[in-house]
Every structure is written in structure tokens, then in C-alpha cells.
Amino acid sequence: MYFVTGGSGFIGSAVVRELVKAGEGVIVFSRSGNTERLKGIAGNIVVARGDVADAASLQAALSGRRVECIIHLAFDVDILQLERQPGEGIESNCRGLINILEAARSLGVKRVVWSSSAAVYGDQKCYAQLPVDEEAPLFPLNVYGAYKAFAEWMGHHYHHNLGVANISLRPTIVFGSGRLYRGASTYAYDLFHGAVTGQAVEIEWGDQLIDWLYVKDLARAIVLASQATNLKHRVFNICGHRATVRQAADIIKGIVPSANFKVLPGQRPMWVPYLATSRAAEELGYKPGYTLEGAFADCLQELKTNCEETK
Numbered sequence: 001m002y003f004v005t006g007g008s009g010f011i012g013s014a015v016v017r018e019l020v021k022a023g024e025g026v027i028v029f030s031r032s033g034n035t036e037r038l039k040g041i042a043g044n045i046v047v048a049r050g051d052v053a054d055a056a057s058l059q060a061a062l063s064g065r066r067v068e069c070i071i072h073l074a075f076d077v078d079i080l081q082l083e084r085q086p087g088e089g090i091e092s093n094c095r096g097l098i099n100i101l102e103a104a105r106s107l108g109v110k111r112v113v114w115s116s117s118a119a120v121y122g123d124q125k126c127y128a129q130l131p132v133d134e135e136a137p138l139f140p141l142n143v144y145g146a147y148k149a150f151a152e153w154m155g156h157h158y159h160h161n162l163g164v165a166n167i168s169l170r171p172t173i174v175f176g177s178g179r180l181y182r183g184a185s186t187y188a189y190d191l192f193h194g195a196v197t198g199q200a201v202e203i204e205w206g207d208q209l210i211d212w213l214y215v216k217d218l219a220r221a222i223v224l225a226s227q228a229t230n231l232k233h234r235v236f237n238i239c240g241h242r243a244t245v246r247q248a249a250d251i252i253k254g255i256v257p258s259a260n261f262k263v264l265p266g267q268r269p270m271w272v273p274y275l276a277t278s279r280a281a282e283e284l285g286y287k288p289g290y291t292l293e294g295a296f297a298d299c300l301q302e303l304k305t306n307c308e309e310t311k
Helices: 010-021 055-062 079-084 086-107 143-161 187-197 215-227 245-255 278-284 292-309
Strands: 002-005 026-030 046-049 069-072 111-115 166-171 173-175 201-203 209-214 235-238 241-244 261-263
Touching: 002 010, 010 026, 010 215, 026 055, 055 086, 069 086, 069 215, 079 086, 079 143, 086 111, 086 143, 111 215, 143 166, 166 215, 173 187, 173 215, 187 201, 187 245, 187 261, 187 292, 209 215, 209 245, 209 292, 215 235, 215 278, 215 292, 235 278, 241 245, 241 292, 245 261, 245 292
Parallel strands: 002 026, 002 069, 026 046, 069 111, 111 166, 166 235, 173 209, 201 261
Antiparallel strands: 209 241
């Protein structure tokens, strides 16, 4: 039995779909209880309301169930708000992981898999050698990355000192049809929604190189991490395909010729886009299942279908 926090969210719902497709039992732990992203599979899952920042509600949802793996994806994703008020996210984003690891410890859960982020890395000039592997030092550029770096140290402590087996994944920029917010990486939202709605969109940072990770590939990587055996490591980069924002816009315009994009030049301060992928390939068996063009086309088709269903 799997217990997925944030299971009704953007990434979590993709993971839940992957698990249901594999015939696994799933409990979705959600603050909102909203199952809009889980249409078509709601009858195959159990939904438990609660907040990872509330240890009591978490323990209550887990108690009495034969949970073998917790997949922890609940996170306060308003990155811009975290920059303005860094302390606002401590309970849900830092305390939440500790509550998860404590619950796993007390209930004897075999494994916790949780999402860190490539945001723990610094920008490219911080590293003498590329691509950057998982042993490289961490130089987070924002509060979100700092939270994730803190969480990784907590994961290390619980794993090595308290015996709570946990795996952290470092995904890059994640895109997909279930992303309903712009966030700090506005281009990951604006390009796709602009193409589907026909709205004229101005895109900044056209020269910025990005590693684009399709949410369905990330979901598969998370499930692989939950099932992998004989692991030598517990931290993994999870990557997709590299392209500049301008190149991504051109690919999307090739799929949707009517897309009206104005791509502005420039780059922004951002973590290094060149990350090593050999560890995830060798130990988890993960490689992207989609080409970049295939992922973009699949995402656009799903967005188009969703827009038509809501008319």
C-alpha cells in the first residue's frame, strides 16, 4: 500500500495515476481533498484529508493501514511568496518532512520517497566540472532551494542515524497539463497555456537553457525509486531534455502553428542545467520515456482536451 502526500496536486496526481495503472493500492493524503486532477481513477483510491504540518492528522491517516511506502510530494509551491516571507513556509515545507519521517519511524514504514529539487544546486559558475553529479556541493539560489537543502540533510540524518530508509529525488523544471500555477518558472506555464488558448504571450529569458522534465517521466522515476532494490545511493538527479526557452517555443509553434509568442532575449540567475544522469539510469533504471517533442505534443493534447471538457 502506498501513501502519497500531495497526491491530488500537479506531480502527486501523476504519480497516483502511475501507481493505479500498476495495480497498486493508494491512499491520497491531501489538505484540500480536491480530486479534480484524479478524474477517472477516484474510485480506485482512498482519499484522506489532512496536513503534513499537523503530525496528529498524519499519524491518524497512517495508523491501522498497511503502508509500505510513503511518497511525500506535499509542498508549499508559492516560490515567489517564500522569497518575500521566508518564514511562512517552514511549517509545511520543513516541519512537514520531519513529520513524515517521524511517522515512518514510529509505524515501521519500509521506505519514504520524496521530492527534493535541482534548486539545491548553484548556478553554473559554482562548478568546475560539468555535468554536475549528486556529490557536488549545494549552493541554493533561493528560499525554495534552501528549504530543499535543509530537507536533504534531515533525510540524511533519519536514514543514517535513525534507520528510516528514504530516497530524495532532484527533479529539474517540471511541466505538464496538470500545472495550474505559473510560479517562478513562468515560461513552463505560459508557453503551453498560451498555445492552447490562442492568447498572445510574451516570454522572458529566451536564451536561458532549461532542463525540461515531463511530469509523466518524473512520476515514473518516483515509482521506480519506490521499488528499486540494492541501491548504493539515496539521492538522485532526475532530468528530462535540455533546450533554451526560445527553442522550446519553436518546438511548440511547430506543433501549434497558430501559437502567438514573443520571446524576449536574456537569461536569469538559475541553477546549473547540466546535471549528471548516470546514477538514476544505473540504480533506478530511469531514462526519459518521452522525447522533448513527444512530451510537448502529449502535454498540449491533454491541455486541449481539458479545455474542451470545461467549455
